[in-house]
Amino acid sequence: MISENILLFPTLITVGKREVDELEKESWFSAYLENSNKDGKSQDYLGYQTVHHDKRFIKVFSDIANIIRNHLTTLGVDISIIDVNITKAFFNVKRDLGNPLHNHKENHISFTYYPYIHESCKQQLKFYQDVEKISNDPYEGFLNSTIKYWNDINATSYSFPVNEGDIFVFPSKLCHSVEAEGVEIHKVESFKTIESLRHSRFCVVGDAILTRKSTDGYDRLLMPIENWRKF
Ligand SMILES: [Fe+2]
Numbered sequence: 001m002i003s004e005n006i007l008l009f010p011t012l013i014t015v016g017k018r019e020v021d022e023l024e025k026e027s028w029f030s031a032y033l034e035n036s037n038k039d040g041k042s043q044d045y046l047g048y049q050t051v052h053h054d055k056r057f058i059k060v061f062s063d064i065a066n067i068i069r070n071h072l073t074t075l076g077v078d079i080s081i082i083d084v085n086i087t088k089a090f091f092n093v094k095r096d097l098g099n100p101l102h103n104h105k106e107n108h109i110s111f112t113y114y115p116y117i118h119e120s121c122k123q124q125l126k127f128y129q130d131v132e133k134i135s136n137d138p139y140e141g142f143l144n145s146t147i148k149y150w151n152d153i154n155a156t157s158y159s160f161p162v163n164e165g166d167i168f169v170f171p172s173k174l175c176h177s178v179e180a181e182g183v184e185i186h187k188v189e190s191f192k193t194i195e196s197l198r199h200s201r202f203c204v205v206g207d208a209i210l211t212r213k214s215t216d217g218y219d220r221l222l223m224p225i226e227n228w229r230k231f
Contacts, residue, residue, distance in 0.1 A: 089206035107207035
């Protein structure tokens with residue numbers, strides 16, 4: 001009598017790595033100061049979410065788009081018919097605090113890029129399976145209350161150490177958070193000087209939607225943006 005384990009339906013996260021030189025770091029710090037309010041705060045919901053249009057970062061965002069294409073290629077997707085459109089990009093800069101559990105599911109693919117991390121701000125990025133959809137949980141909470149050790153099959157969440165230059169690409173619907181040790185509160189922190197930004201975990205966050213390159217045929221991809229008309 002033998003038994004065999006077959007693993008099904010893994011979730012793909014693609015991690016890219018850039019070399020970040022001093023000039024790029026300085027450019028990000030300047031961009032933050034230009035795109036933050038009088039309290040030194042910058043976030044998408046404060047209205048600062050267009051840094052992907054900044055000419056200083058064309059190479060960065062084209063590298064990010066390439067990682068997104070690598071992600072799609074790993075999934076077996078025909079990227080020759082797809083355009084990657086970055087819909088927004090913004091700053092999530094932290095010194096002491098984390099980020100609450102959330103997703104970006106109004107988009108298709110999301111990314112986080114870390115051009116600068118002070119050694120005192122090394123929080124982990126944590127991804128979660130949907131609570132109702134944890135594949136190997138017979139019922140909600142069973143695994144969390146019974147297992148003796150975590151592995152790839154029983155984990156309901158997974159934390160990654162984040163290093164300078166890392167680009168994480170993941171499905172926008174995948175829930176995630178940043179856990180800062182011993183810190184429960186989450187709020188936007190304030191940075192008014194380059195010196196204060198040098199003591200931060202500097203994250204550039206963004207989202208993308210995928211569209212067809214052409215209007216020929218139909219395959220459930222969104223039409224090219226040039227085909228959209230606003231009324
Ligand atoms: Fe996020």
